[in-house]
Amino acid sequence: MAVTIHDVAKLAGVNSSTVSRVLNGKATITPDTKERVYAAMRELDYHPNSLARSLASGLSGAIGVVVDARDAEAFSNVFFSRSLFAIEKVAQARGYQVIIANGAQSRGGTIEGLMKEHKVDGLILPPTTVKPALMKTIGDFPYVVLGTPDTLRSDTCWVDNNNEQGAEMAVRHLQKMGYQQIAYLGGYQKRGFTKRRVRGYQNVSSGKETILSTDGTSENAYAEAVRELKKESHADAFVCNDNLAAFGLLKACRELRLRIPDDIGIVAFDNYPLAEYVDPPLTIVDIDTAMLGEQTAQLLFRRIENGGGSQQIMLSTSLVIRASSERRKK
Amino acid sequence: MAVTIHDVAKLAGVNSSTVSRVLNGKATITPDTKERVYAAMRELDYHPNSLARSLASGLSGAIGVVVDARDAEAFSNVFFSRSLFAIEKVAQARGYQVIIANGAQSRGGTIEGLMKEHKVDGLILPPTTVKPALMKTIGDFPYVVLGTPDTLRSDTCWVDNNNEQGAEMAVRHLQKMGYQQIAYLGGYQKRGFTKRRVRGYQNVSSGKETILSTDGTSENAYAEAVRELKKESHADAFVCNDNLAAFGLLKACRELRLRIPDDIGIVAFDNYPLAEYVDPPLTIVDIDTAMLGEQTAQLLFRRIENGGGSQQIMLSTSLVIRASSERRKK
DNA sequence: ATCAATCATGCAATCGGTTGCACGATCAAT
DNA sequence: ATTGATCGTGCAACCGATTGCATGATTGAT
Numbered sequence: 001m002a003v004t005i006h007d008v009a010k011l012a013g014v015n016s017s018t019v020s021r022v023l024n025g026k027a028t029i030t031p032d033t034k035e036r037v038y039a040a041m042r043e044l045d046y047h048p049n050s051l052a053r054s055l056a057s058g059l060s061g062a063i064g065v066v067v068d069a070r071d072a073e074a075f076s077n078v079f080f081s082r083s084l085f086a087i088e089k090v091a092q093a094r095g096y097q098v099i100i101a102n103g104a105q106s107r108g109g110t111i112e113g114l115m116k117e118h119k120v121d122g123l124i125l126p127p128t129t130v131k132p133a134l135m136k137t138i139g140d141f142p143y144v145v146l147g148t149p150d151t152l153r154s155d156t157c158w159v160d161n162n163n164e165q166g167a168e169m170a171v172r173h174l175q176k177m178g179y180q181q182i183a184y185l186g187g188y189q190k191r192g193f194t195k196r197r198v199r200g201y202q203n204v205s206s207g208k209e210t211i212l213s214t215d216g217t218s219e220n221a222y223a224e225a226v227r228e229l230k231k232e233s234h235a236d237a238f239v240c241n242d243n244l245a246a247f248g249l250l251k252a253c254r255e256l257r258l259r260i261p262d263d264i265g266i267v268a269f270d271n272y273p274l275a276e277y278v279d280p281p282l283t284i285v286d287i288d289t290a291m292l293g294e295q296t297a298q299l300l301f302r303r304i305e306n307g308g309g310s311q312q313i314m315l316s317t318s319l320v321i322r323a324s325s326e327r328r329k330k
Numbered sequence: 331m332a333v334t335i336h337d338v339a340k341l342a343g344v345n346s347s348t349v350s351r352v353l354n355g356k357a358t359i360t361p362d363t364k365e366r367v368y369a370a371m372r373e374l375d376y377h378p379n380s381l382a383r384s385l386a387s388g389l390s391g392a393i394g395v396v397v398d399a400r401d402a403e404a405f406s407n408v409f410f411s412r413s414l415f416a417i418e419k420v421a422q423a424r425g426y427q428v429i430i431a432n433g434a435q436s437r438g439g440t441i442e443g444l445m446k447e448h449k450v451d452g453l454i455l456p457p458t459t460v461k462p463a464l465m466k467t468i469g470d471f472p473y474v475v476l477g478t479p480d481t482l483r484s485d486t487c488w489v490d491n492n493n494e495q496g497a498e499m500a501v502r503h504l505q506k507m508g509y510q511q512i513a514y515l516g517g518y519q520k521r522g523f524t525k526r527r528v529r530g531y532q533n534v535s536s537g538k539e540t541i542l543s544t545d546g547t548s549e550n551a552y553a554e555a556v557r558e559l560k561k562e563s564h565a566d567a568f569v570c571n572d573n574l575a576a577f578g579l580l581k582a583c584r585e586l587r588l589r590i591p592d593d594i595g596i597v598a599f600d601n602y603p604l605a606e607y608v609d610p611p612l613t614i615v616d617i618d619t620a621m622l623g624e625q626t627a628q629l630l631f632r633r634i635e636n637g638g639g640s641q642q643i644m645l646s647t648s649l650v651i652r653a654s655s656e657r658r659k660k
Numbered sequence: 661a662t663c664a665a666t667c668a669t670g671c672a673a674t675c676g677g678t679t680g681c682a683c684g685a686t687c688a689a690t
Numbered sequence: 691a692t693t694g695a696t697c698g699t700g701c702a703a704c705c706g707a708t709t710g711c712a713t714g715a716t717t718g719a720t
Contacts, residue, residue: 002446002448004675004676004677005676005677006676006677014699014700015699015700015701016676016677016678016700017677017678017679017699017700017701017702018698018699018700019677020677020678020679021678021679021698021699023677024678026678026679027697027698027699028696028697028698029698029699030697030698030699033698033699045446047442047443047446047447048447048676048677049385049447049448049675049676049677050447050448050449050677051381051384051385051390051448051449051675051676051677052385052675052676052677052678052705053676053677053678054381054677054705055379055381055382055385055675055676055677055678055704055705055706055707056676056677056678056679056704056705057677057678057705058705060381062429069415077411080411081407081410081411084430085399085432088430088431088432089432092431092432092440097429097431097444097449098429098430098431099392099427099428099429099430100414100418100428100429100430101418101422101427101428102415102418102419102422110422112377113377114427116332116375116377117377117378117379117380118332118379118380118381119380119381119427218603218604218606218607222607243604244603244604244607247604247607247608248607250607250609251607251609254609272604273548273574274548274573274574274577274602274604276548277548277552277574277577277578277580277581278577278608279580279581279584279609334705334706334707335706335707336706336707344669344670345669345670345671346670346706346707346708347669347670347671347672347707347708347709348668348669348670349707350707350708350709351668351669351708351709353707354708356708356709357667357668357669358666358667358668359668359669360667360668360669363668363669378706378707379705379706379707380707381705381706381707382675382705382706382707382708383706383707383708384675384707385674385675385676385677385705385706385707385708386674386675386706386707386708386709387675387707387708388675448676
């Protein structure tokens, strides 16, 4: 098989425990010995077997990122992949591996397996998985929720962007641009983040409240938008739950010959790469996904290392103003 | 610590090796004993330590998916995430973990580490990483390239979609719709898949060949498109290297008041979720990313298990015809 | 009834590291 | 010079599984 610590030890003329100590820098070793060991490692192209290492130390050296996706779309969710990128970056800097696992099909089994079979030292979970049953089996295993769990427990760590504030900001912006009747379009109402966005919308909306829920698809958003826009006194601006909803709305406006931003104003959540390339470019409530991922990973590592207290981090969103909400004249 | 195989053995009144055999179903065990062991496992909520298992068996039970991403965008590449979803699905069905790793910053080190430190049993690599130096260190370690490597070696396994055929199909379709002067827009020419798409374009293009390379951004595609469309006798149709290029082109057409599909025909590669929601909906060379991921993973597992011969899989693309190429009148 | 073949299970080595304890060597202080 | 503290390294147990070999029990054939 491959080169082991014993081969290195023999070549360097020391005991394997010494090699181990050199490897981990955990003890005082004579510079001379250290050099001989390094030389032997180099000569043999030694790579420590991480499995043996993990077994002995009781640490897998990996963290798990759980996704809750029934179909491929959720996986290719820009939000998810960008955060994942940041998570991987933080993990790599610490010499940790990132394991991704889809928790959708196996109610809790995936997560439990990762944990109890010692495959990971910590977990990043989606809010949808945080249910009492899981919390019981998870015990004091280190985990951080990426998003806000529906059932709040003070000892749960989570990192999220401030959806409520984001929606408030969107509505205020539209109001300032002179729109009178602002509606909320899109989003599956059972999802926590949608609820919070809607709440933000309700907090500051002044006119009639119109909330058009969808199943999350563009098609559905399109249909709802058409229905609304055909009414006698319809909304003159929309806060869209995501880019997909905004695209459905754009299509509806085109068909009904409503001009944006003159007749209809639009602000949408999430900054898709294409949002600024549609006609007109979309005003966006931008979520700092990189920061989200980074903070989540760092919080997790803090918990893994210190076991330390729980913490919740809420990141602010920012508004990227583009043509879709810039009414030229009142 | 946690429950071990010995605890189970003691409770069931057998030796730990018997428990192991029950666990793995590798030997004949009396139904009675088997039941006692299962009962003990259930009672103690036993979960085998995968680290110990891996060490003993020499198999990590994980595969690595390497990404070559400098920025978050490449990671959130729809192509990548959809394939990843399919890969994870296949892996989960076999009880394997999926480790993702960004190979961008550490020339080869990441891949070598995953391999030599026994963190994974096999690798899925992007074509960009397949260079002679890596091939030497990788030896006969199981790996499959997702995409076509630039430097072809007959013993390299890879899975890719047929980009050349896809481009040919796009051009032929535009020709049939009556477009005379078809250009190719977008794509960084050094990338293998872009080269192959351009080659397909060249194979069947009849009129003047116009190849407009970009740096991959929409902005750049927009600029190139504007430059082309301002010429005296400009192209009347474009095959776009991806959706981003198509979006740049759409913007250029809007500004120059060129109508699609009457004045300009468009076919683009990759079926982004938004492609059918722009105006007009885009005709697309569709890549079956799910199949791509699935085939890649399955090929990898075949190699891990049999060590078997090398194989190359080329998947066909299909054309999804929408309004952007359907010229109403000649 | 006898013997060989097969079955069920235990024993102990092994996978490749880590780490507490022990011990001789070195060093500083008196 | 003596003594106690500190340093550098080896020994061996241990992490929690797997697996080849051995053994006693059971089975079937003659």
